[in-house]
Amino acid sequence: MLEDEILKWKFKGGSSEALARIYEKYVDTLLTLAMGLLNDPYEAEDVVQDVFTRFARSGNGFTLRGSLKAYLTTAVVNGVRDRVRRDKRRPARSDQDVSLASASRGPDEELVFAEDAARLSSALMELPHEQRETLMLKLKSNMKFREIAKIQGVSINTVQGRYRYGLQKLRAQLNGEVEQ
Amino acid sequence: MRPEEDIRKTIRRWNNKTSERMDERVLGDALHAMDESQGQEPYGPPFPRRSIMKNPITKLAVAAAVIAAVVLGLFEFVSTDAGAGVVWAEVAQKVEASHGVSFRLRETGGQKAHKNWPRSYSVVRRSPTLSRTDWYIADRLSRTVFIDWPTRSVIWLSHNQKIYSKKTLTDEDVQNREDAWTDPQGLISLGLNRELHELGQKTIDGILCEGVGTNDLRDGDFTFPVKSFSARMWVSVETGYPILVEVEATGGDDGSIRRTSTLDKFQWNLDIEESAIKPEIPSDYECID
Numbered sequence: 001m002l003e004d005e006i007l008k009w010k011f012k013g014g015s016s017e018a019l020a021r022i023y024e025k026y027v028d029t030l031l032t033l034a035m036g037l038l039n040d041p042y043e044a045e046d047v048v049q050d051v052f053t054r055f056a057r058s059g060n061g062f063t064l065r066g067s068l069k070a071y072l073t074t075a076v077v078n079g080v081r082d083r084v085r086r087d088k089r090r091p092a093r094s095d096q097d098v099s100l101a102s103a104s105r106g107p108d109e110e111l112v113f114a115e116d117a118a119r120l121s122s123a124l125m126e127l128p129h130e131q132r133e134t135l136m137l138k139l140k141s142n143m144k145f146r147e148i149a150k151i152q153g154v155s156i157n158t159v160q161g162r163y164r165y166g167l168q169k170l171r172a173q174l175n176g177e178v179e180q
Numbered sequence: 181m182r183p184e185e186d187i188r189k190t191i192r193r194w195n196n197k198t199s200e201r202m203d204e205r206v207l208g209d210a211l212h213a214m215d216e217s218q219g220q221e222p223y224g225p226p227f228p229r230r231s232i233m234k235n236p237i238t239k240l241a242v243a244a245a246v247i248a249a250v251v252l253g254l255f256e257f258v259s260t261d262a263g264a265g266v267v268w269a270e271v272a273q274k275v276e277a278s279h280g281v282s283f284r285l286r287e288t289g290g291q292k293a294h295k296n297w298p299r300s301y302s303v304v305r306r307s308p309t310l311s312r313t314d315w316y317i318a319d320r321l322s323r324t325v326f327i328d329w330p331t332r333s334v335i336w337l338s339h340n341q342k343i344y345s346k347k348t349l350t351d352e353d354v355q356n357r358e359d360a361w362t363d364p365q366g367l368i369s370l371g372l373n374r375e376l377h378e379l380g381q382k383t384i385d386g387i388l389c390e391g392v393g394t395n396d397l398r399d400g401d402f403t404f405p406v407k408s409f410s411a412r413m414w415v416s417v418e419t420g421y422p423i424l425v426e427v428e429a430t431g432g433d434d435g436s437i438r439r440t441s442t443l444d445k446f447q448w449n450l451d452i453e454e455s456a457i458k459p460e461i462p463s464d465y466e467c468i469d
Contacts, residue, residue, distance in 0.1 A: 003404045003433045016211050021404065023207050032196040044196070049206045056210040057217040120190055139191040167184050174187060 004068045012062045019056055026069060027052075029141065030076050036136040037080040039125045047079040073141045074151055077133060084129055123173040131166030138163055271415055275422065280307040280450035286442045303445075307452040312459070324459050335459055342465045379412060384424055389414040397429075406431040421448040 010018035034044035379391030397409035
């Protein structure tokens, strides 16, 4: 990714334009990932905001040999885990909660949810967090099993199992909804 | 039964989009944090004040104006063969002699600067000592930034939120203004290294114009690999002043980035007085300093 290498170099040199371009390039994907893991637009937005603020602060001492996208994705995953850990008793919000939350933001703040995405988001929340995380990282962030295994600190076999079981449960959830 | 492949596709296609408000807040905070980490005094608290000057939107506007100025600087070196309606050397002299100028700027493909294209735009008025930029969305004034360079004072107003801020520029801000990009001598030496081509004549808004263009991007400063670059300027044959500048750059890893800047509605040789462009702060606006 030549563009990312240029961006990393310029960002390290203090270029605010590089930071803005990194934001522009990855924010939607990161927001979707956070939304998939949290099913809460406010929380998802907060996580993404934290990630970019911390990333911006790292500028002077920033060294990254790997992928910028993987770095930011991992930061979102960790940010979500922190929130889940901190707020473990918080029940998952329903579709209605999400739509009300979005509507209260006014037209220029409203996050866009397709109907499928809203159903999917709710169904994902029925899965254990590890399975949800695996599915989102594999399918949305396009990560390899070994990369996910590294993030989760488990074996590749465990990740593959989480992916398989997660997909089966999700399928059952969504089929159940269709049949209702 | 819903096949698993459908579910996989749905997840892959799922894409939450940020809102304009979120962009302003999150990116504003990040830029603010970046300034702090570099030991620079930020312009103000994270949101919304941070979006005044170092905002990439503002920077893009400045960049577009700089590109325009670079192009303007080139014309001294374009041929002035008999038959040409415009004497390019005179254009360069006129532009340089014009103390005050105003123009409209419209951009696409940047940090969502004018994403409501063509309904959103900026109007820039500036002289060697003063500048004012007004952002409009659907012809409604959204934000204003006024700078008095000798006193380094900045006034920023968000008309949507009815808030304002007054700040003083840092040495670095002033230095950035005084670097080679804004120095006419520097611009001309940059222009010496560029290849230009004449575009012939065409009529724009009833005005006979003659154009010149370049695809030479040496010394260009983009944050993505540029695959193509073009800048065109059209000058009124009658007055010898530019009336339209168009800049386009494409690139990115997959070639999907396309950024354009269009500068028009120029007014040259204006006497820009502070009293005429310094914004009045309405009494119901809240100071956020």
